[in-house]
Amino acid sequence: MMPNLIDKIGDWNPQLLRELKGRLKFFNIAIAVATSLLLQLVVFLYQFREFPDDKYSLTNTYCRLSQPYQQRHNQALQQSDQSRIAEYNNSILNNICPQNEIDWQLWWRDHWEYIFLTLSVIFVFTLLVAGTYLIINDLAKEETRGTLNFIRLSPQSETSILTGKLLGVPSLIFLVILVSLPLHLWAGSSAQIAFTYIFSYYAILAASCIFFYSTALLFGLVSSKFSGFQPWIGSGAVFIFLIIPILMAPASSYNSNNSVVWFTLFNPVDTTNYLFPNFFHITNGSPLKNLDFFYLPIGRSFLSIIGFHLLNFGLCSYGILQALKRSFRNPQTSMINKGQSYLFTAFSQMMMWGFILQHWEQITNVDEQIEQSLTLVGVYNFISLFSFIAILSPHRQAVQDWARYRHQEFSSRKSVWQDLIWAEKSPAIVAIAINLAIVSIPWLVWISLTSVIDTDYNPNWAHDNLDRLKILSSVALSISIIMIYATIAQLILLLKTRKRSFWAIGTIGVVTFLPPVILEFLGISSWKYPTVWLFSTFPWAALQHSGAATIFMAFLAQLSVLALLNFQLTKQVRLAGESATKALLAGR
Incomplete structure (x- = not known):
C-alpha cells in the first residue's frame, strides 16, 4: 500500500516526492x-501545579464557599473593622475548602x-x-x-x-x-x-x-x-x-x-x-x-x-x-510587471481606505484617529511607490532592446503609449504616473466628500476650504516630486556605468532624506522658512505656513524640472535605440 501511495505522489508531483524522500527518514519521523x-x-x-489539593484555600476560584467568605471580608473592609478583618484572615488560615465543595x-x-x-x-x-x-x-x-x-x-x-x-x-x-x-x-x-x-x-x-x-x-x-x-x-x-x-x-x-x-x-x-x-x-x-x-x-x-x-x-x-x-524561472526579472503593479496598488488602496471609512460616531477622538489613519496611508504609499520605482524601472539593455526593436511589433498595432503603459522593457515613468493616479483618486474623493459628510464624525481640519486647498496642493506637490525621483532613477539606470542599481538607489536616497536633514541641522525649520521646504521631499510640512501664490510657484518649478528631466530621458532613450551603424555614422 505504501509503495502505491508513493508512486501516486510521484506521478502527481515529482518535486514533492523528492522533498519527502529526503526528509521522512525513520530517525527524523521518530524525533x-x-x-x-x-x-x-x-x-x-x-496546569496541574494549581491542582486543588488538601490545602486548597477557601478564597480560591473553584471553591464554592469562597463567595460567602469574600462577602464577609468586603463588609469588614467597608466598615474598617480591623478585628473582623483579622478574624476573617484567621478563618482563612485555619479553614481549608472541603474537597466536596470544590467545583471540579x-x-x-x-x-x-x-x-x-x-x-x-x-x-x-x-x-x-x-x-x-x-x-x-x-x-x-x-x-x-x-x-x-x-x-x-x-x-x-x-x-x-x-x-x-x-x-x-x-x-x-x-x-x-x-x-x-x-x-x-x-x-x-x-x-x-x-x-x-x-x-x-x-x-x-x-x-x-x-x-x-x-x-x-x-x-x-x-x-x-x-x-x-x-x-x-x-x-x-x-x-x-x-x-x-x-x-x-x-x-x-x-x-x-x-x-x-x-x-x-x-x-x-x-x-x-x-x-x-x-x-x-x-x-x-x-x-x-x-x-x-x-x-x-x-x-x-x-x-x-x-x-x-x-x-x-x-x-x-x-x-x-x-x-x-516570474521570479522562479528568471531571477533577473522583476517580481511583478506593470499591469500587476496597477492591480496591487488598487487593491491595497481599497483595503486601507475601506478601514478608514467606518462608523466614527462610536469613537471619541475622531479627529485624532482619522488624522493618524491618513498619515499611515501616506507613509505606506510613499514606501510602496518608491518600491515600484526600483522594481519597474528597466536597465539600459532592456530599454535599448525596446527602443531598437519596437518597430518590429507594428503588426500588433501597438502605440508608443500602449508600450509605455504595459511593456516591461519600456521606461517606467508612465507606469509610475498611473500608480500615482490610482493612489491619488481616493484622496481626491475624500477631500471632495468632506463638505457633504455629517460634521459630527468628520474631521474639523477638512471643513475649511483653505485647508482643503492645501491638502490638494500637498497631493500635487507629492506627485510631482515622486515623478522627478522616478525620472532621475530611470536616467541613472540608462548610464553605461557599472552598478547602476546601487547608484540609482543611493542617489534617490540622498536627494530624498539629505536636504531635510541639512535644513533641520542648520535650523531652517518649516515654519520659519516654508518656501525652502516646499522644494524638499516633504513639502506638506510647510504648507500650513505658506501662501497660495508661493505654493503655486513651487508647483510650477517642480513641473519645469520634471519636463526638463523627461526631455533628457526621451533623448537618451532615442540615442540608446539607434543602431550601431547609425551611431557610428553620426559620430557617436
Missing part, C-alpha cells in the same frame, strides 16, 4: 513524533481550555516561524549546491515545483502538528468550544501557512545576496510580527480604528483572540469585534470576519504566486 508527544505531556501536566467540573473545563489555547499558540508559532525558516534555508542550500538551477530546468510547471516545496520542506513540522491534533480537538471539545470555531481556526491557520510559506519562497528567491542570514532574517521577522499582538494586548494599546488594521488581518494570533476570547484575558474582547469595512460591520459576525480573512489571504497568496512564477 518528530517523540517531540510532539513530549510537548503534549508538558502542556497537560503544567469548572476546574477541568478551564484546564482543558488552557491546554487548547496553549496548543493553539504553539501551532501558530511552530508552523509559521519554524516552517518559514525551513523553506528559506532549503532555498539557500539549493542555491549554494547549484541544484536550484537544475530544478529550474525541469519540465515541471512552476506551480508543481513550488507546491512541492511548500508541502514537502516543512513536512516534519506538519507531522509534529498532526500528532498533536487529537489532543487539541479533545481539549476543545472538553472545554465546550464549538467545533465551528475550532475548524475556523484550522482554516485560518492553513491559509496563513500558504501565505507565509509563499512569501518565504519569494523572499528566498530574491534575497540571494544575504546568503547565510536569509533564514534568520525571514523567520525573525515572522516571529516579531506574530508576537506584537501578544505584547500589546495586556495594555489594550491597539485597536481596529486605523488604516493599517489591514496588516493585522495577516496575523492569525489576532484571529485566534477573536475566536477564543479568553486567549488574551481581555475584558473588552478582541478589537476585531468592532471592525468596519466601508461601513460594513464585518466584525460583528463570526462568519463575515472569517470569510473576510480567508478572502484576503486567498487574494494575496494568489498575487504572491504570480510573483513567484
